[in-house]
Amino acid sequence: MAEEAELIKEIDLSGFGGISEAFVIPEKKGPPGILCLQTAGIFMSSIYPQMIRGMYGEGFKGYLSKVIKSLNITIPSLYPFHYLNKADRDLFCMTMTNWEGIQKWQFGKVNHDKYYCSHQGESLVDYADLNNDGVDELVTIFAPGRLGVFSVESGRLLNECKLPSDNFSLVRIAKTGLDETNWTILAGVTEAAYPPHTYGNPLVLLDNDLNILAEYDIPYGLGHTVLVFDADGDGFEEFLAGYTLLDHNGKIIWAAEGLEKCDSYLEAARKHADCSIIIDPTSKGQWKVAIAGSDRLYLFNNQGIKLWECEAIHSQYVLLGKFDKNSRCDYLFHLQCRQKMELLDIDGRQLWEGKLPANWPGGRPAAVPNDDCFHMGSPASVWHDPLENGNDLIIYNEAGWPYAVNGYGELCVTFRCTESTKEDIRKSIPKNHRPDDFGYGYRCLVLDLDLDSKEEVIIYNRNRAWIYKLT
Ligand SMILES: [Ca+2]
Numbered sequence: 148m149a150e151e152a153e154l155i156k157e158i159d160l161s162g163f164g165g166i167s168e169a170f171v172i173p174e175k176k177g178p179p180g181i182l183c184l185q186t187a188g189i190f191m192s193s194i195y196p197q198m199i200r201g202m203y204g205e206g207f208k209g210y211l212s213k214v215i216k217s218l219n220i221t222i223p224s225l226y227p228f229h230y231l232n233k234a235d236r237d238l239f240c241m242t243m244t245n246w247e248g249i250q251k252w253q254f255g256k257v258n259h260d261k262y263y264c265s266h267q268g269e270s271l272v273d274y275a276d277l278n279n280d281g282v283d284e285l286v287t288i289f290a291p292g293r294l295g296v297f298s299v300e301s302g303r304l305l306n307e308c309k310l311p312s313d314n315f316s317l318v319r320i321a322k323t324g325l326d327e328t329n330w331t332i333l334a335g336v337t338e339a340a341y342p343p344h345t346y347g348n349p350l351v352l353l354d355n356d357l358n359i360l361a362e363y364d365i366p367y368g369l370g371h372t373v374l375v376f377d378a379d380g381d382g383f384e385e386f387l388a389g390y391t392l393l394d395h396n397g398k399i400i401w402a403a404e405g406l407e408k409c410d411s412y413l414e415a416a417r418k419h420a421d422c423s424i425i426i427d428p429t430s431k432g433q434w435k436v437a438i439a440g441s442d443r444l445y446l447f448n449n450q451g452i453k454l455w456e457c458e459a460i461h462s463q464y465v466l467l468g469k470f471d472k473n474s475r476c477d478y479l480f481h482l483q484c485r486q487k488m489e490l491l492d493i494d495g496r497q498l499w500e501g502k503l504p505a506n507w508p509g510g511r512p513a514a515v516p517n518d519d520c521f522h523m524g525s526p527a528s529v530w531h532d533p534l535e536n537g538n539d540l541i542i543y544n545e546a547g548w549p550y551a552v553n554g555y556g557e558l559c560v561t562f563r564c565t566e567s568t569k570e571d572i573r574k575s576i577p578k579n580h581r582p583d584d585f586g587y588g589y590r591c592l593v594l595d596l597d598l599d600s601k602e603e604v605i606i607y608n609r610n611r612a613w614i615y616k617l618t
């Protein structure tokens with residue numbers, strides 16, 4: 148019998164313009180702040196003249212586009228498309244709030260009720276105390292090709308620079324030197340690339356004054372994942388960008404075995420790293436990394452040597468946690484888009500396979516034609532030991548209202564709905580497009596809001612947020 152989490156707060160986000168992403172920003176003292184971001188994500192770049200990543204159309208054209216897709220070639224005119232105009236790209240507003248949704252500051256112009264598409268905005272923000280004044284700064288791409296450093300306290304733009312092109316959509320910061328201000332900022336392209344670069348390239352490294360230190364391409368590009376951690380135990384952080392480990396000075400330490408070289412744009416796109424997770428990060432260099440690499444899930448050791456790989460329909464996301472009921476060690480929960488989910492041990496042995504169901508408490512909205520048309524960058528989250536039995540849960544948010552399961556897909560916790568959760572957030576979206584890109588569907592943040600060492604859950608869409616806890 149599943150438990151029901153208690154709704155402790157419902158927040159109206161409409162004053163922030165219809166947010167596409169939310170980020171947790173820790174405070175030095177007290178509960179964390181929440182940054183609400185309104186962005187087009189990758190569609191801020193004019194490299195995308197139109198949005199062609201829809202579900203397939205109906206009839207003969209739809210059939211033909213499915214066939215062409217299965218052959219892995221791209222003929223844009225055979226996909227349903229959505230034109231992207233300048234207003235779509237320039238959309239940017241961020242609002243810092245406390246955890247109860249009370250606004251502290253706002254930067255940019257709120258686009259109330261603006262109907263817009265957004266994809267992959269989840270990697271656009273990072274923060275660190277770049278100027279060593281005891282308070283973090285936010286770093287984000289606030290306009291096509293413009294990287295900015297903002298005060299977390301006031302939202303003031305403190306510094307900015309122009310990136311080499313308008314398609315950068317990922318920001319990560321690493322502590323890379325002895326000096327208190329010795330930080331390195333990585334900004335990267337996560338998808339479509341301008342020639343001569345291949346898919347997911349290039350990346351640039353900047354110092355804390357935003358001087359560009361280096362620009363280069365890596366094999367298979369960044370994909371959608373850059374991890375920041377101390378890979379060799381020397382006290383400074385490195386970047387694991389896609390399949391490539393970069394030293395604190397930007398030098399390439401290794402590219403993962405079998406993925407050291409890639410000259411083909413399509414091959415890079417087909418095998419891009421969608422998500423990665425470090426296993427045993429505190430083990431002084433003995434870590435491993437699982438990478439959801441589109442057509443495969445991989446495990447590499449700390450030298451980039453492949454320990455195993457398994458083929459996938461679409462390896463999109465992987466979570467690490469104590470997901471097995473009888474064991475306290477870590478397991479992988481692997482999500483292959485809306486096709487298949489599985490529980491694996493660290494040696495790659497499968498313990499469970501299934502498909503988590505969609506969940507529409509008020510009925511599936513008319514604008515969502517089927518349960519499998521979603522494609523979210525963050526389809527699930529780990530909820531650490533919420534039932535206090537030593538087991539972590541998976542909160543699944545990709546197809547409708549979120550719920551929490553164990554590693555075997557069994558329902559463990561539900562989140563009580565209010566009438567507002569059943570509302571259609573948009574009356575319509577362009578036909579045959581992914582509904583989540585237009586704000587249909589829910590996202591999730593898991594964090595300890597009231598600092599009692601138990602995590603709460605924030606579920607949000609573009610209009611509203613709901614905060615839950617287990618009591
Ligand atoms: Ca600072």
Ligand SMILES: [Ca+2]
Pocket residue numbers: 376377378379380381382383384385395
């Ligand atoms: Ca290091």
Ligand SMILES: [Ca+2]
Pocket residue numbers: 594595596597598599600601602603
């Ligand atoms: Ca808590």
